Every structure is written in C-alpha cells, then in structure tokens.
Amino acid sequence: MVSVRINKQDAVTKIESEIVQVNNITTLNNNEDLNLYVEKIESWKTRVIRVLKSIFDDDSLALRFKSDTFYLTNSFSKANTKYEITQAANRGEIFLQNVIDNLLNDKYDKYFIGDNITQEVAITIIRKLLKNFYKHIEAMYQSHVHGKSKILKMDLDRIKIGNEYDVQRMLYSIIVPIFPLARVEVTDDTGYNSIRYDICLDEYDIVIEVKCTRSSMSERVLTEEIGSDIFHYKSMHIFFFVYDKEKIIKNVDTFAKVYTKQTLNKNIETIVIQPIVL
Numbered sequence: 001m002v003s004v005r006i007n008k009q010d011a012v013t014k015i016e017s018e019i020v021q022v023n024n025i026t027t028l029n030n031n032e033d034l035n036l037y038v039e040k041i042e043s044w045k046t047r048v049i050r051v052l053k054s055i056f057d058d059d060s061l062a063l064r065f066k067s068d069t070f071y072l073t074n075s076f077s078k079a080n081t082k083y084e085i086t087q088a089a090n091r092g093e094i095f096l097q098n099v100i101d102n103l104l105n106d107k108y109d110k111y112f113i114g115d116n117i118t119q120e121v122a123i124t125i126i127r128k129l130l131k132n133f134y135k136h137i138e139a140m141y142q143s144h145v146h147g148k149s150k151i152l153k154m155d156l157d158r159i160k161i162g163n164e165y166d167v168q169r170m171l172y173s174i175i176v177p178i179f180p181l182a183r184v185e186v187t188d189d190t191g192y193n194s195i196r197y198d199i200c201l202d203e204y205d206i207v208i209e210v211k212c213t214r215s216s217m218s219e220r221v222l223t224e225e226i227g228s229d230i231f232h233y234k235s236m237h238i239f240f241f242v243y244d245k246e247k248i249i250k251n252v253d254t255f256a257k258v259y260t261k262q263t264l265n266k267n268i269e270t271i272v273i274q275p276i277v278l
Contacts, residue, residue: 002058002108011055012103015096018048026089034078041085045069048092052099056108059119060203061099063236067205068095070234070265122179122204123237129174130208130241130271136174137161161275164212167243168198171210175199195232207235213246219255222248226259230268240270247274 004011025040045066052062071088074080102108117125145153161167168184176182179201186200199208209229211222226240240259242249249255252272259270 002056002060004055004103004108005057006055008103012100014051014055015100015103018044018051019093019096021047022089022093026086034082037082037085041089044089045092048096063119063205064202065092065095067202067235068092070236072231117179119204122201122206125178126175126201126206126208126239127269127271129171130239130273133171133174133241133243134273134275136170161212161243161245163214164198164210164243167212167241168210171208171241172199175201175208179204197233197235200235205236206239207233207237208239208241209233211240211242213242213244213248215246217246217248219248219250223259226270230259230266233266236266238266238268240268242270242272244272244274249274 022041022044025037025044049062049066052065053059056062069088069092071084074084141156141159145151145156161170172182172184181201181203183200183202184198186197187195197207198210200206201208209226211225213222222242229240230238242255244252249272252274256270256272259268261268
C-alpha cells in the first residue's frame with residue numbers, strides 16, 4: 001500500500017512549490033540557451049523525484065514521474081528540442097497536479113503497488129523469467145504427464161508457438177502472478193503518433209517488447225524493428241525478448257550484446273531464446 005510519510009498539507013505545499021518552479025522555467029524557455037534550459041529542467045526533475053520519494057513510502061510515483069517527463073532531443077533542431085522538453089515539463093506539471101488531487105482525496109492508501117518488491121528486484125525477476133522462458137515451455141508442455149492427470153500429453157502437444165502473440169500470452173501468464181498490475185497491449189501517445197507496449201509494468205517503469213521471428217523475416221528487419229522501438233519507447237527499463245523461432249540470428253550472444261546498453265534515460269536489455277529441437 002502506498003502511504004504518505006509526512007503531513008498531507010505539507011506534502012501538497014511541497015508539490016505546489018515544484019509546479020510553480022517549472023512554470024517559471026518554461027515561461028522563459030524561448031529566451032534561454034538550450035543547454036541552460038536542459039540543465040534547469042533536469043535539475044527540476046531530479047528535485048521532484050527526491051520530493052516524491054520523501055513524501056511517499058513507495059518509489060512508484062517517482063518512477064512514473066520520471067517516465068512521464070522523458071523527452072527525445074533532436075540534434076538537427078534546437079527549436080524542436082525545446083518544444084519536446086517543454087511538452088515533457090507540461091506532462092510533469094499535470095502529473096504533479098494529479099498527485100495533489102489524489103492526496104486531497106485520500107486515494108493513495110487504496111493503491112496496491114508491487115507488494116514491496118523494489119525496482120532492482122523487479123528487474124532481476126523479469127530478467128530471470130525471460131532467460132528461463134524455455135523452462136516454462138519444457139515444464140508445462142513437454143515434460144512427462146502424470147498418469148492420474150486429467151491433462152493429456154496429446155492435448156499439450158497440440159499447443160505450438162506460431163507468432164509473437166502466442167509468446168506474449170505465455171510470457172504474460174507467468175509474469176502476472178508476481179506482478180498483478182502488469183498490463184498487455186498498452187498504447188501510449190508520443191505526441192506525434194501512438195506506440196504499443198507488449199507488456200508494461202508501470203510501477204517499475206519496465207516495458208517488455210516481444211519478438212517472434214518468422215520465415216519471411218531477415219535478421220536485418222529484426223534489427224530495424226528493435227532500433228525503431230529503442231528510439232520511440234519512453235520507459236526507463238526496456239527488455240527486448242526475442243523468441244527466434246526460425247533461428248535467423250546468426251550469433252545470438254553478439255546480437256544480445258549489441259542491443260544491451262545503458263543511455264542517459266534508458267536501460268536496454270535484449271534476451272534471445274532459440275528453440276532446441278532434436
């Protein structure tokens with residue numbers, strides 16, 4: 001349960017002060033150097049995250065704020081970059097106003113967030129689930145069925161992975177018992193067009209993008225899809241789970257290494273599974 005560490009009115013006052021601060025920053029943005037503008041906004045974001053963590057006993061709101069205020073820079077246009085930063089700041093202001101409204105209406109004690117699993121632990125759990133996905137397939141569908149079981153092996157043998165929606169369904173089924181707030185097929189508006197996350201864990205700022213290769217797909221097409229997703233996805237932690245059904249990836253270790261990286265605003269990790277059939 002999310003609860004408030006300090007007096008509710010003090011919490012509201014702190015957040016209102018940050019809303020005033022960001023209004024002062026964005027009002028002057030057209031007259032400032034871009035680097036200075038970025039510095040001020042980033043400083044404000046860092047301070048707000050610290051404030052939210054000091055108010056609530058759960059980091060989920062701070063993580064959501066960080067996700068909501070993510071922006072992309074345009075190296076070819078300072079004007080566009082300023083616009084994107086301003087839009088991010090506006091989203092942050094709206095987020096904080098919603099937090100105030102929920103504080104005043106005592107809504108936060110009704111939220112169940114993460115069952116005390118920290119973000120670091122959540123990332124570790126997701127990583128282990130993805131890396132050991134084949135064990136789920138093995139245990140559930142391929143292993144020996146007890147003679148007294150009503151589930152027949154012949155029925156399990158009929159279940160085959162055909163595309164990424166099948167992988168997504170299986171993966172979600174083993175994630176949601178641990179993370180009940182996990183969502184599938186989540187659409188987000190980037191301001192230019194909409195993007196869809198396969199599996200989203202909002203409270204931990206984690207997104208899982210599922211890929212399942214097909215006979216008509218080349219390794220180049222797969223890399224282009226992942227590159228596009230990296231650019232557009234806003235979450236802090238992005239997992240790419242590639243079920244290489246058709247074994248189009250020539251060197252799995254190198255592929256995963258290339259698409260596992262840390263940037264200023266994102267941690268990207270790629271895990272590849274290739275089925276083994278004798």
